[in-house]
Amino acid sequence: MYRKELLKGSTETLLLTVLAVEPMYGYQLVREMERRSGGYFRFKEGTLYPALHRLERDGLLDGRWEVALSGQRRRYYFVTAKGDGALKGLLEEWKSFSRAANLILQPGPS
């Protein structure tokens, strides 16, 4: 496991990336994130829902209610045009950050 602080700042990038491929509802997102990360990420509700709300508030996501065959109400989130633009920047941010961190953390060739 990892300390929760490590996730800070990456949550939104991860969520947007997955939702950019295909709109999903909350619970589905949790499972999908776990599956794609090889079981590493297990988002808690207390992390997921506030993050989705922030992204929706900022106009990067839009949500719509749908009703499943079972009768369950589900809120599907999809990435807006604004969110798509933001995602490009966030991915670039992650790449340059991890590149810089690895320069320090990994023994570089002298």
Add this chain to the structure above:
Amino acid sequence: MYRKELLKGSTETLLLTVLAVEPMYGYQLVREMERRSGGYFRFKEGTLYPALHRLERDGLLDGRWEVALSGQRRRYYFVTAKGDGALKGLLEEWKSFSRAANLILQPGPS
């Protein structure tokens, strides 16, 4: 630039890594981090000193005052045995975290 949240959870790993190579004082650390990251990281005092104090409080670092030829008092920090053990775990944490994140963020081979 990156959002400050991204740094959360990585600061201690970065500091310990650099100090494990060679004990340094605060100001020197700031410059060294910047140099080794290709100019990417520019630690603020408000980030650095509280972090050093936390690491010292937790016994991962030890500090000793020295006086430079100029007369300047400097506090050199070096990694303790406990800090060395912790660093191993932190490096492993970073590797697995970034590996998992890249599984999601980078378009993997189908």
Add this chain to the structure above:
DNA sequence: TTGACTACCTTGGATAGCATGGTACATAAT
């Protein structure tokens, strides 16, 4: 009707980054 699972949400605590402002000494510039 009990239990397990799905699905959403909110509140409050804790942490950590950092803007800001402070102290103090050394050295260079005006």
Add this chain to the structure above:
DNA sequence: ATTATGTACCATGCTATCCAAGGTAGTCAA
């Protein structure tokens, strides 16, 4: 002389955000 710049350390207060904990409510099988 005084001002400015650089070095070197530290503390206070704000903010963002992760998430533990707790709640509601529907589905479905035993």
